[in-house]
Amino acid sequence: MEAQLPVIQEREQSSIERFRNHDLPNTLPYESMMEEYDWVYEYFFPRSLRYSFIVLLYLAIEHQLNQLCDEIRKRRNLPIRSNEMSGDALKRSKVYLQKVAGISIKNWETLEDLSKVRNCVVHALGKVELL
DSSP, X not given: OGGGHHHHHHHHHHHHHTTTTOOOTXXXXXXXXXXXXXXXXXXXXXXXXXXXHHHHHHHHHHHHHHHHHHHHHHHHTOSOOGGXXXXXXXXXXXXXXXXXXXXXXXXXXXXXXXXXXXXXXXXXXXXXXXX
């Protein structure tokens, strides 16, 4: 998606260029159009695409961890499901896999970092200083 931004940008810029030196009634002045264009294409769209990707990636990982825990419970006939434990999905999965199922997972810190980034995006619009 992000790779398509330059194509869309070029098309949009071409449509704005026709207003250069021709402020028409009921339209924004050319400078205002360019300021909006810069904000939309240099900040808003790239940020929104990246933030959406982070949130979607985290949701997919969270779902897969729940599926993994459920499958392990079925195969090992464990007495409890990870969803019956307290905490957020990532913490539940970690505790379930380590303490209930006896499985050690390396690089768990990477998932915890992704969780922090996702929480920053979702709860503070990506502004670290607000957390």
